[in-house]
Amino acid sequence: MSVIFDASFSRFGKRVEGIIDLSAESALPLVRKYGKDIDFIIVSNSYSGEYNGISGINNLVSTRLSLDSIPSVRVDNTSGSGGSAILMAHSMIEAGVAQNILVIGAEKMTSYPTRKSTSIIASLLHPEERAAGLSLPSLAAFMTKAYLQEFGAPRESVARIAVKNHHNGSLNPYAHFQSEVSLDEVMNSRIIADPLRIYEFCPVSDGSVSIMMTSEENASSMSGNYVEILGTGAASGTSSISARQSLTSIESVKRASELAFRRSGVKPSYVDVAELHDMAAILEIVESEDAGFFRKGHGWEAVMNGETEITGSLPINASGGLNSKGHPIGASGVAQAAEIFLQITGGAGRRQVKDARIGFSLSMAGFGNNATAVVYGGAS
């Protein structure tokens, strides 16, 4: 069994620092505490070549951390990189290949204008669909229209995700956005991909998050709290959106979640706190159904009823989610795990979910091309 025993954050947002300094910002506090014990570094990062003009980021970061002698690797799975990095760290620990792994998720994206950014990220789409002009925002718009029509959900249910997550972000000192928005503000904001408006998309952000992982055996001999990885699940769906059976369900999310729940012996109803991949607001609703928390077509009701608020029965994206916290691509999946660590160990401050014991995170690549689900529990 692998565990997470510490986490460290940089502020997400438009940052002046470069990718290496940003990576170091969240990693250094952990290096100061555990430096001599760290025996492997995994850097979760997707676009350091395209955005920052560097390669071998893992080696440059370890040099920056004065951990030159520690082996490292970069793990990339676009927006789902963080989940994949945790899966790899978990595997290395379970296999005994490494004992104490520093996982750093980092991305520096604001150096380019949003239009260029969207184009770079669209390079993960199926070539034919990319050539047809599709982008991730336009896919989210299709999904929204299909969902509202198929399940008779009110338009506001999607906007309420943005309201909830901006509220949560206002309680998170590391979030990109630190202020609330009203339903009116969301509904009257600029249209990005009809019907979705700007507040319903995550911003383009810079930032990094780092966590420490080890075996439960090691962790139990330490003094601090830790959170166990009870189960993981990775699954993929087709990169071709037009080849999918449904526009209102994501196959990779369903299968990754089922696998993680089966392996952990935990049922979705046991989960106290979840972090989902809300790159666009509609995704939080669809994923909350595909992960098994609500019946298909009923996730929107949970939003309207306040069930997914911090004070609700299943708080989703208490961190603010990608929507408000920001989405530095390689950092997001690691940030989810870091948030669950804080929630289960009682360190989430003003956004603390009461009695959080079982956590769940869903890190997703592209528009559901690939997903990694993790079930967490058992803080000691």
Next chain:
Amino acid sequence: MSVIFDASFSRFGKRVEGIIDLSAESALPLVRKYGKDIDFIIVSNSYSGEYNGISGINNLVSTRLSLDSIPSVRVDNTSGSGGSAILMAHSMIEAGVAQNILVIGAEKMTSYPTRKSTSIIASLLHPEERAAGLSLPSLAAFMTKAYLQEFGAPRESVARIAVKNHHNGSLNPYAHFQSEVSLDEVMNSRIIADPLRIYEFCPVSDGSVSIMMTSEENASSMSGNYVEILGTGAASGTSSISARQSLTSIESVKRASELAFRRSGVKPSYVDVAELHDMAAILEIVESEDAGFFRKGHGWEAVMNGETEITGSLPINASGGLNSKGHPIGASGVAQAAEIFLQITGGAGRRQVKDARIGFSLSMAGFGNNATAVVYGGAS
């Protein structure tokens, strides 16, 4: 214990195909044989963003292979990506996170002129050294001068690596270069970074190689031959070349090799066939010493004596090495493992090393920023 139970190659060279089709070329024969059993795909690739303008290569490749539903990830460690990918696959299998992993190493590099290519790859250097105009070829030139001076080695000993490896490549139907070169031709070829000449560097190549890995338990129930991963070692040195103690030894190679030998219980003297990272000819000599095959400063003698030829006591780079086979960055480390698989299972054709039972590979990132060593053995 994890094992390699099959391997498949594309021809390396200047290829017209794009990165996705190139990846599929080596992977499809394995997908046809094992498709239904594959439960994870690792793509070893460094520069698909920079060279090919795509991201999420792992998802695009799995869609191309009609393995959409199989989870995947990209592993990057620049030139050492292949070694890292094998380390990750090994960990996932040992941890029971995956059972049958398809590891695809691929890179498409010839779309840009060599000068631009060298500049992209120099983006892995320490920023200050990169700013000072250093590149991988110039570092290899420094190392060559230092080695020749420190150990009184003749200039020809370095050139002989190119002669040997081009001979070996002429026996490898998948090698970029398929013809021999004479010592005179090497010594009179164009200077790239004084004193090193063009034949002493690997070419810029496109290509892919795929291998299948599983647990020994699974493999023993199959009909075919397989090769065990007896031990792995990963280690790093500083990215800053000027901060290194020696220019004629690579710390990461020493420590990675020691670790792999210790974990496997194998001594360097037991090794029958080795694949080293000869991006520049001098590196083969330096690594052959750092890996423990020859005493420091004596590797050049082994070359002069023919000990590292296919018919010698320790054949090195029977495949032709990066020098002649080519160096599609993400593919090279996987190609090393594939070569060792062929050698130990007796499938290496005209370049077959007699009675090869124990193998060794050394996959290196940058100019020794990071290295992964693997010890192989026990074909059944």
